[in-house]
Amino acid sequence: MPTRSGYDAVIVGGGHNGLVAAAYLAQAGRSVLVLERLGRTGGAAVSTQTFSGVQARLSRYSYLVSLLPHKIIDELGLRFAVRRRRISSYTPTVRGGRPTGLLVDAGDPTRTAAAFHQLTGSEREFEAWQRFYAMTGAVAERVFPSLTEPLPTRAELRRRVADPAAWEALFERPLGESVERHFTDDLVRGVVLTDALIGTFTHAHDPSLRQNRCFLYHVIGGGTGDWDVPVGGMGALTDALADAARAAGAQILTGCEVTAVATDGTAAEVTYRSGDEEHRVGARQVLCNAAPQTLARLLGERPDPAAAPEGSQLKVNMLLRRLPRLRDTSVDPREAFAGTFHVAESYRELESAYRQAADGRVPVAAPSEIYCHSLTDPSILGPELAARGYQTLTLFGLHLPARLFTAGGTDTGDAVRQAALQAVLGPLDALLAEPLADCLALDDQGRPCIEAKSPLDLERELGLPGGNIFHRDLSFPFRDGTDGDNHGDSHGGDHGGDRGGSAADRWGVATAHPNVLLCGAGATRGGGVSGIPGHNAAMAVLGR
Numbered sequence: 001m002p003t004r005s006g007y008d009a010v011i012v013g014g015g016h017n018g019l020v021a022a023a024y025l026a027q028a029g030r031s032v033l034v035l036e037r038l039g040r041t042g043g044a045a046v047s048t049q050t051f052s053g054v055q056a057r058l059s060r061y062s063y064l065v066s067l068l069p070h071k072i073i074d075e076l077g078l079r080f081a082v083r084r085r086r087i088s089s090y091t092p093t094v095r096g097g098r099p100t101g102l103l104v105d106a107g108d109p110t111r112t113a114a115a116f117h118q119l120t121g122s123e124r125e126f127e128a129w130q131r132f133y134a135m136t137g138a139v140a141e142r143v144f145p146s147l148t149e150p151l152p153t154r155a156e157l158r159r160r161v162a163d164p165a166a167w168e169a170l171f172e173r174p175l176g177e178s179v180e181r182h183f184t185d186d187l188v189r190g191v192v193l194t195d196a197l198i199g200t201f202t203h204a205h206d207p208s209l210r211q212n213r214c215f216l217y218h219v220i221g222g223g224t225g226d227w228d229v230p231v232g233g234m235g236a237l238t239d240a241l242a243d244a245a246r247a248a249g250a251q252i253l254t255g256c257e258v259t260a261v262a263t264d265g266t267a268a269e270v271t272y273r274s275g276d277e278e279h280r281v282g283a284r285q286v287l288c289n290a291a292p293q294t295l296a297r298l299l300g301e302r303p304d305p306a307a308a309p310e311g312s313q314l315k316v317n318m319l320l321r322r323l324p325r326l327r328d329t330s331v332d333p334r335e336a337f338a339g340t341f342h343v344a345e346s347y348r349e350l351e352s353a354y355r356q357a358a359d360g361r362v363p364v365a366a367p368s369e370i371y372c373h374s375l376t377d378p379s380i381l382g383p384e385l386a387a388r389g390y391q392t393l394t395l396f397g398l399h400l401p402a403r404l405f406t407a408g409g410t411d412t413g414d415a416v417r418q419a420a421l422q423a424v425l426g427p428l429d430a431l432l433a434e435p436l437a438d439c440l441a442l443d444d445q446g447r448p449c450i451e452a453k454s455p456l457d458l459e460r461e462l463g464l465p466g467g468n469i470f471h472r473d474l475s476f477p478f479r480d481g482t483d484g485d486n487h488g489d490s491h492g493g494d495h496g497g498d499r500g501g502s503a504a505d506r507w508g509v510a511t512a513h514p515n516v517l518l519c520g521a522g523a524t525r526g527g528g529v530s531g532i533p534g535h536n537a538a539m540a541v542l543g544r
């Protein structure tokens with residue numbers, strides 16, 4: 001039960017961003033109540049023992065960290081660390097009838113150059129790669145620090161980027177144009193484009209620039225764009241955040257679903273359900289960690305159905321007895337699976353899968369990215385499994401939008417989920433020297449350790465509208481006084497582009513209600529495991 005009848009801030013949702021906001025506000029001396037619908041905190045940033053009787057704690061949903069600023073870790077005093085992956089990526093393919101692949105070794109440019117040369121037959125693609133990522137790296141260095149500062153205008157951010165060609169390529173023109181200008185090899189083009197398609201149903205030339213926004217968030221993290229391994233799994237971050245929030249005095253209640261938020265602009269009342277009981281609590285300010293569409297419902301507003309968020313992915317979690325052998329014998333599986341292992345992600349394959357899904361079909365070969373956490377951080381395995389050489393495997397499938405899993409608004413159930421699983425595992429098996437199924441561990445009931453989560457599963461389990469992993473389309477990290485909201489949709493009392501002058505406007509967390517703020521992925525500069533919108537909402541409340 002809450003210990004007070006009213007709080008300075010009530011936070012709807014105990015995802016990692018809600019916990020960041022709670023920790024900052026409590027450390028600043030504010031009274032804070034977090035109400036979380038599930039029986040645990042963390043939202044999509046959790047570790048679970050996924051398979052019955054098997055001592056492996058998998059990052060069940062999100063799995064790699066790039067966007068979490070050191071500033072937040074330091075300021076909140078979190079006991080949490082990430083580890084760099086030596087191998088950035090490996091992309092197997094077949095050239096001239098022979099299995100081969102492209103290994104990008106972040107620690108060894110000479111080796112990477114040789115891999116490009118072997119695949120493409122010249123220096124050209126690797127030089128283009130270096131030029132392209134030098135460009136995104138320079139943008140990252142300048143843009144990333146701005147994410148935890150008041151929201152710049154478009155003109156201010158453009159000045160800060162200080163590279164008109166880079167601005168044009170990333171913020172103004174469909175990403176496909178610069179990918180095609182820089183690169184000629186179909187596989188290399190595809191590897192670059194994948195970062196624009198994570199959880200986002202779009203294509204290289206989408207005029208809405210949805211792909212550019214997704215790409216930007218995948219290349220600016222930490223000012224480098226590196227994606228690091230959370231030591232102890234993603235749940236280690238959530239646990240550290242919950243500890244920090246509680247230690248500072250925040251109250252966190254799980255199993256409490258908020259059902260309504262009423263506000264007159266200066267004081268609010270939050271209604272929530274705990275078991276069979278309904279409760280009310282007062283708040284000077286309400287911070288919403290749930291998606292903007294959920295907030296709209298809680299406020300009694302009617303979101304525009306045409307702008308409903310939609311996720312586009314299949315997340316597959318696996319535990320293996322051993323890593324599978326590859327058809328490309330020039331690469332050790334321990335290297336191939338340590339970085340991002342790209343499957344069916346050439347430029348043409350990405351386009352073809354997009355077209356099939358847009359036509360309402362599960363793609364024959366759904367593109368996917370795979371990665372093994374336990375190679376970099378075995379601490380998520382129990383000692384016995386680690387000693388026996390077991391490994392985890394995470395697969396993130398693209399171009400599998402929520403619409404494929406529904407018919408007339410209802411879940412089509414297991415048949416389509418099985419078809420989607422086959423669409424990602426089939427192309428993977430074609431690259432392996434032995435079927436993946438032969439490598440899967442078994443749980444204590446003798447069942448293979450594999451589970452698949454469609455967008456509909458994510459909606460049901462995590463409350464993500466449409467299964468959208470970012471709560472809604474990602475936004476460009478600026479306020480845009482002329483073009484309006486830069487998310488491309490409008491939900492949750494959206495302020496239409498953060499034009500005003502309140503603290504919430506300045507931090508990109510405003511809604512139409514002065515004392516109701518977004519503190520989750522749906523805020524401007526939200527999305528991903530970053531803590532940034534939680535930090536920014538707290539700064540707005542504190543009037544910084």
Ligand SMILES: Cc1cc2nc3c(=O)[nH]c(=O)nc-3n(C[C@H](O)[C@H](O)[C@H](O)COP(=O)(O)OP(=O)(O)OC[C@H]3O[C@@H](n4cnc5c(N)ncnc54)[C@H](O)[C@@H]3O)c2cc1C
Pocket residue numbers: 012013014015016017018035036037038041042043044045060061062063064065066067256257258259289290291294315458462463464469470471519520521522527528529530
């Ligand atoms: C499968 C998957 C893979 C991903 N992979 C990555 C990755 O590797 N790296 C990365 O950076 N990002 C990744 N993401 C995205 C990232 O996880 C999310 O964008 C991020 O976790 C959002 O955090 P949040 O705290 O804003 O919201 P959430 O994690 O969605 O938390 C919101 C919380 O609010 C609660 N809630 C909702 N409604 C109510 C209510 N009415 N009352 C009370 N509580 C409520 C929910 O239960 C939830 O706990 C992934 C996401 C998914 C789903």
